[in-house]
Amino acid sequence: MCENNTKKKQIVGVLVANKLCRSSSMLRNKGQSVQCPNHRGHCSANVSEREPIGDEGKYNKVLGDLISQDIKI
Structure with a gap:
């Protein structure tokens, strides 16, 4: 997620989605x-395979909700 108010377009948040789980x-x-995700044992996926x-x-909505606690959006 990048800000659009300046020429710098600074990154204000990143969310990594992963479907891969070795276990x-x-x-x-x-x-x-x-x-996946959340099966018994260690699951490295945070997104369903489907x-x-x-x-x-x-993902912008999820990230916006996460960073809205620290940054006014």
Whole structure:
């Protein structure tokens, strides 16, 4: 997320979306059914495998909610 009020266009926040989870790959290879994120054990994914990763509007809203505690938007 960048500010648009100055020529500098400074970055005010970054949100990283990740669908990759090494643990789920290993568990699936062992025949277990796993849903990411938040499965039992360590899950490095923070986005479901079914969600589109290019939904910038959604991520801007999530990031806006996160940084609105520190920055007036």
